[in-house]
Amino acid sequence: MTSPASTLDSSRPVRPGEELDAAALARWLAGAAPDFAPSPIDIEQFPRGFSNLTYLLRLPGDRELVLRRPPKGVKKGSAHDMGREFRILRALHARGGKVPRPVGHCDDESVLGAPFYVMERVRGLILRAAPPPGVPLTPAVMQGLSASFVDAMLEIHRTPLDAEGVRELGNPEGYVQRQVQGWAKRYRAAATDPIADMETLAAWLDANRPGEWGAALIHNDFKYDNMVLDPADPTRILAVLDWEMATLGDPLMDLGTTLAYWVDADDPPELRALGLGITALPGNLTRAGLWARYGALAGRPLGNPGFYYAFGLFKLAVIAQQIYTRYKAGLTTDERFGALIDAVRALAAMGNRVAAIGRVSHLAGE
Structure with missing residues (x-):
């Protein structure tokens, strides 16, 4: 049987044209979230989403964060408002809701070219269009x-x-x-x-x-x-x-x-x-x-x-x-x-x- 670790939602290399500036991101983390600011940062992308872009940030010490930002060519609105989504997470997390812990939000587009926010990764199983191997969905x-x-x-x-x-x-x-x-x-x-x-x-x-x-x-x-x-x-x-x-x-x-x-x-x-x-x-x-x-x-x-x-x-x-x-x-x-x-x-x-x-x-x- 496949181990639980192999059923976790997997990331892939970042698609061309959707790369992040790792050095700029590290500088921002150093100021906004010093506990998560070591260098280097290994960046991959979760390929499944159809709306905002979602990235996996691997840090030394087996720590992982998730970054979300809007795609290119969209008008700013509630579905792509990173500050709004971050505030919702913060409010629900404070109430003990089942959400990832938010880490920080950036509205300064000079950092990565668009607003973004960062949260801790919750490791686990995400069910997609096909049953994952080794998971008995009886x-x-x-x-x-x-x-x-x-x-x-x-x-x-x-x-x-x-x-x-x-x-x-x-x-x-x-x-x-x-x-x-x-x-x-x-x-x-x-x-x-x-x-x-x-x-x-x-x-x-x-x-x-x-x-x-x-x-x-x-x-x-x-x-x-x-x-x-x-x-x-x-x-x-x-x-x-x-x-x-x-x-x-x-x-x-x-x-x-x-x-x-x-x-x-x-x-x-x-x-x-x-x-x-x-x-x-x-x-x-x-x-x-x-x-x-x-x-x-x-x-x-x-x-x-x-x-x-x-x-x-x-x-x-x-x-x-x-x-x-x-x-x-x-x-x-x-x-x-x-x-x-x-x-x-x-x-x-x-x-x-x-x-x-x-x-x-x-x-x-x-």
């Missing part, structure tokens, strides 16, 4: 993990809104309308190819907005590959990563985004082909099961999940479109992004199917 493990997943989401949603570092994140009132109309606007700003299904889905979402269910701190990208798990017990969540899109808003919209990443075993081939994750493994909660568990733990009726799932699919399609647009403009060299326009089409078609049938599971054959 039905019992997947059942326990998916239950822990819902519990962790609800724990975040129950964070007091008046907590320091949380109350400054925004106004939750009118969140559903802002999200629906905002993502439609982002799509039109990034569109490269005419995709009628995207316009149809955007119009349906705007015409079928539900009332606000509640207000909470929401992660907005809550999925398995944004979690660090205990390699010895994969049902145990050590840390939640990637808080770049966190805000205050309707928690069911957060749940809808999660549903968009959640693939069921009986889903249509075009949805399974997107390789969104391993949620179709035996024992894992289905989308309907995830929705039901959240509702049972929340102690309140949630209503029909169809709108929220359709919104999540639309949002995911817009994100794919934005990344594809950067790729077409030559602002990233990552060849994975060249096929994302096909993902936009597939997600939009599935969103319209969900809108028509009004449910989140058993989608094939409709």
